[in-house]
Amino acid sequence: MDESALERYFDDSIANESSFMLGEELGLQDPAPPRQDASHLSAKAGPRGEQGEELDLSFLPDELSTQDDTAAAAESQTAADTSHDSGICPDYNSQDSTAAELQQGASTSGMGTSASPFCPMTPMTPMTPVTERSGIIPQLQNIVSTVNLCCPLDLKFIALQARNAEYNPKVLTMSQCQCQSVVNVTLENMSLFIMVFQRFAAVIMRIREPRTTALIFSSGKMVCTGAKSEEQSRLAARKYARVVQKLGFPARFMDFKIQNMVASCDVFFPIRLEGLVLTHQQFSSYEPELFPGLIYRMVKPRIVLLIFVSGKVVLTGAKERAEIYEAFENIYPILRGFRKHVIT
Amino acid sequence: MPRPALSCPGCGSSNIVDDALYAQAQLVCVDCGSVVSEGALVDDPVGGSAVSYSWSTAVDKKPCANLIKGLQRVKALCRSLRVHGEIENLSQTNYRQAYQHESFIKVSLQKKEVLAGCCVLVSCRLLNWPITMGTISCLLDADPMVVGAVYQEMVKILNITAPIVNVTDVMEAHSQEYKICSPQVPEEFAANSKDLTKRAVALVELAADSWIITGRRPVPIMMAAIYLAWQSLQPTKHRLKFSLDKFCQIAKVNKHKAALKRITEIKEVLCKLGREIPWVREAVTPDNVVRQVEDILQHRYALLRRALRTHEEALLEECQASCEDSPTDDTAPSEISEPVAQTKNSSSAEQCEPNAERAKRSGDGDADPCTALELHGDTQESQVPATNWGKRMLFAPPCVIHPKKRRMEQPELKDVTGDEEISDSEIDSYIRTPQEARDFALVQKMLSASESEKS
Numbered sequence: 001m002d003e004s005a006l007e008r009y010f011d012d013s014i015a016n017e018s019s020f021m022l023g024e025e026l027g028l029q030d031p032a033p034p035r036q037d038a039s040h041l042s043a044k045a046g047p048r049g050e051q052g053e054e055l056d057l058s059f060l061p062d063e064l065s066t067q068d069d070t071a072a073a074a075e076s077q078t079a080a081d082t083s084h085d086s087g088i089c090p091d092y093n094s095q096d097s098t099a100a101e102l103q104q105g106a107s108t109s110g111m112g113t114s115a116s117p118f119c120p121m122t123p124m125t126p127m128t129p130v131t132e133r134s135g136i137i138p139q140l141q142n143i144v145s146t147v148n149l150c151c152p153l154d155l156k157f158i159a160l161q162a163r164n165a166e167y168n169p170k171v172l173t174m175s176q177c178q179c180q181s182v183v184n185v186t187l188e189n190m191s192l193f194i195m196v197f198q199r200f201a202a203v204i205m206r207i208r209e210p211r212t213t214a215l216i217f218s219s220g221k222m223v224c225t226g227a228k229s230e231e232q233s234r235l236a237a238r239k240y241a242r243v244v245q246k247l248g249f250p251a252r253f254m255d256f257k258i259q260n261m262v263a264s265c266d267v268f269f270p271i272r273l274e275g276l277v278l279t280h281q282q283f284s285s286y287e288p289e290l291f292p293g294l295i296y297r298m299v300k301p302r303i304v305l306l307i308f309v310s311g312k313v314v315l316t317g318a319k320e321r322a323e324i325y326e327a328f329e330n331i332y333p334i335l336r337g338f339r340k341h342v343i344t
Numbered sequence: 345m346p347r348p349a350l351s352c353p354g355c356g357s358s359n360i361v362d363d364a365l366y367a368q369a370q371l372v373c374v375d376c377g378s379v380v381s382e383g384a385l386v387d388d389p390v391g392g393s394a395v396s397y398s399w400s401t402a403v404d405k406k407p408c409a410n411l412i413k414g415l416q417r418v419k420a421l422c423r424s425l426r427v428h429g430e431i432e433n434l435s436q437t438n439y440r441q442a443y444q445h446e447s448f449i450k451v452s453l454q455k456k457e458v459l460a461g462c463c464v465l466v467s468c469r470l471l472n473w474p475i476t477m478g479t480i481s482c483l484l485d486a487d488p489m490v491v492g493a494v495y496q497e498m499v500k501i502l503n504i505t506a507p508i509v510n511v512t513d514v515m516e517a518h519s520q521e522y523k524i525c526s527p528q529v530p531e532e533f534a535a536n537s538k539d540l541t542k543r544a545v546a547l548v549e550l551a552a553d554s555w556i557i558t559g560r561r562p563v564p565i566m567m568a569a570i571y572l573a574w575q576s577l578q579p580t581k582h583r584l585k586f587s588l589d590k591f592c593q594i595a596k597v598n599k600h601k602a603a604l605k606r607i608t609e610i611k612e613v614l615c616k617l618g619r620e621i622p623w624v625r626e627a628v629t630p631d632n633v634v635r636q637v638e639d640i641l642q643h644r645y646a647l648l649r650r651a652l653r654t655h656e657e658a659l660l661e662e663c664q665a666s667c668e669d670s671p672t673d674d675t676a677p678s679e680i681s682e683p684v685a686q687t688k689n690s691s692s693a694e695q696c697e698p699n700a701e702r703a704k705r706s707g708d709g710d711a712d713p714c715t716a717l718e719l720h721g722d723t724q725e726s727q728v729p730a731t732n733w734g735k736r737m738l739f740a741p742p743c744v745i746h747p748k749k750r751r752m753e754q755p756e757l758k759d760v761t762g763d764e765e766i767s768d769s770e771i772d773s774y775i776r777t778p779q780e781a782r783d784f785a786l787v788q789k790m791l792s793a794s795e796s797e798k799s
Contacts, residue, residue, distance in 0.1 A: 234762035292559035
């Protein structure tokens with residue numbers, strides 16, 4: 001088989017894969033070989049170079065609309081679920097996006113053939129799948145929160161009296177802008193966005209349980225980092241407030257607010273970052289010479305995702321857990337489209 | 345007209361008139377004719393007139409000297425890269441625009457020079473001229489990280505989305521740097537640059553397919569490709585023993601340490617393909633694979649198919665062994681001839697039926713039957729074993745095959761409500777006893793005293 005035919009074959013297989021998932025969801029029993037799938041194929045991917053078939057959506061059943069509702073309800077429930085993160089859901093519901101994309105398939109039928117027949121040319125926001133649930137739940141890695149203790153503090157005194165505190169007012173620390181050009185960043189390090197001044201004018205305090213670090217400023221404001229959940233962050237902040245209270249200051253616990261949440265997960269397949277940056281140019285930035293991951297700035301919800309070739313994804317910039325889940329569910333079908341097979 | 349209150353020093357007369365002789369005003373005594381005082385020329389304020397030059401002549405604000413120098417630097421960079429005129433014009437426009445912006449108007453001259461390089465870079469990218477950031481950093485003699493930071497800031501300010509650079513395109517330009525042609529090196533090391541480039545490009549394409557390029561810096565990969573291409577063009581014993589260090593020395597390029605790792609990775613890929621060559625009797629190892637490179641590249645698609653088939657057969661054997669134990673819910677058997685993704689919900693029985701034609705399916709497909717098997721077999725497991733999916737594919741990104749060891753996470757608190765009681769004893773454990781505090785203060789004083797003594 002010559003090369004171009006081989007290419008077409010593999011692109012067909014991607015489409016076939018999806019068409020079969022769709023077939024199952026709609027209850028169609030169609031375990032036919034690829035020849036027969038050509039009609040499905042052409043409906044989904046639009047006219048390819050040599051095939052040039054008409055768009056034929058007649059096989060779509062009416063149940064698709066009802067499926068949307070139940071799926072949407074299930075999705076909102078999952079998003080609101082605040083129980084702890086586990087790995088993959090037991091009822092691993094396979095993909096996903098094809099149903100939604102089919103509905104919009106008519107408008108995107110002119111798409112190119114190679115990388116992903118399902119991603120539209122210039123989406124304003126990434127398409128959300130009709131049938132949701134990638135089955136993967138991002139795990140929270142770090143929560144940054146702030147609280148106001150509402151009383152001026154004597155940092156030297158605190159540093160003297162507390163065991164777990166350090167205070168070096170003359171030390172210059174690495175500022176955030178220098179951090180931006182760090183290349184070798186591990187998943188854990190990514191979450192440490194420390195707010196620092198040129199001269200470090202805060203006490204650094206640490207507690208063991210939950211394992212967190214706090215920056216306490218002389219104005220009485222405090223930043224708490226390192227917790228793995230919102231509740232843990234709140235508990236930790238209260239513990240720091242208690243320590244300050246015990247040291248003799250009239251500390252209160254006002255305006256506790258979560259400022260940033262960082263989560264990570266793994267989709268378990270490699271991703272063609274070059275392809276992703278081509279089709280999602282307005283959201284992505286990929287500079288392999290500077291950083292090995294692709295930086296995807298999602299508009300809705302406003303989350304920044306770091307996508308790596310290994311399939312690991314880091315999500316950051318969220319104020320609420322639901323934003324992270326929503327962002328991941330938005331990106332997962334896009335990534336599946338770039339689940340490129342080995343041969344070109 | 346007579347001027348009051350002035351007397352002529354010559355004759356004492358007070359009859360002094362203004363006389364504009366030759367357009368220069370003079371005060372002249374009518375009686376004796378002596379000049380009492382000259383006009384504006386003599387009486388100009390010391391150091392120039394009260395009105396400054398720029399106010400009086402009303403000249404347009406000239407572009408500042410640094411901007412002009414910067415534009416000339418942009419031009420020089422474009423000339424040395426030998427890009428065409430459009431790119432030069434675009435870079436100059438971009439530079440002018442970026443220079444005026446508040447983030448760049450007050451930075452150091454060094455940074456402005458880096459900005460010039462970045463403008464050239466972005467213009468090349470927009471007009472499809474392949475060039476890497478590494479090349480620009482070399483030309484500017486600047487730290488690549490600094491160049492990167494300035495580039496990203498500039499792109500944000502000018503609101504440009506520039507396409508990324510394809511390594512295959514840059515390959516040709518990069519290979520020109522290697523001085524490995526006949527007159528430059530002894531005959532036994534020489535290589536025709538066209539052949540070299542062609543082979544290196546083929547190697548790079550192979551690397552791209554096998555996940556070696558995504559996420560990595562392009563220059564070490566290109567160096568590795570050129571080195572292997574050079575070796576394989578004439579796989580004499582001498583060349584095969586020639587290390588990368590020495591190669592870079594004779595080719596007069598700076599060696600990149602990462603190139604060594606890329607060479608190993610590319611050789612591994614070549615071995616996987618080389619093993620499928622039917623006429624090679626001996627075992628193909630990274631040491632002797634270079635001799636086969638020509639054949640591998642020539643027949644790479646056929647070899648890829650064979651390798652995938654072999655790999656899939658091996659996996660199916662493995663699956664067959666383990667699938668006998670796991671329970672199966674769906675008993676509807678469907679052949680592997682079906683699109684592989686369907687097997688996500690299918691039983692394990694199907695995977696045990698190999699179908700040679702469908703072996704053309706990518707290595708990805710191999711992952712599916714077994715991951716689906718895992719997921720169905722052990723629904724209690726919370727996560728598919730992380731590293732295994734990489735080891736099961738024929739080609740996978742090296743960071744997946746060789747994952748970094750991560751520090752084990754401590755068992756975390758579960759079910760924290762955030763409003764629990766905080767025990768006093770716990771808080772007390774974080775506070776020093778009075779004695780401790782005194783000791784600490786004492787030690788601090790002693791330390792600071794000794795430090796100030798030293799300094």
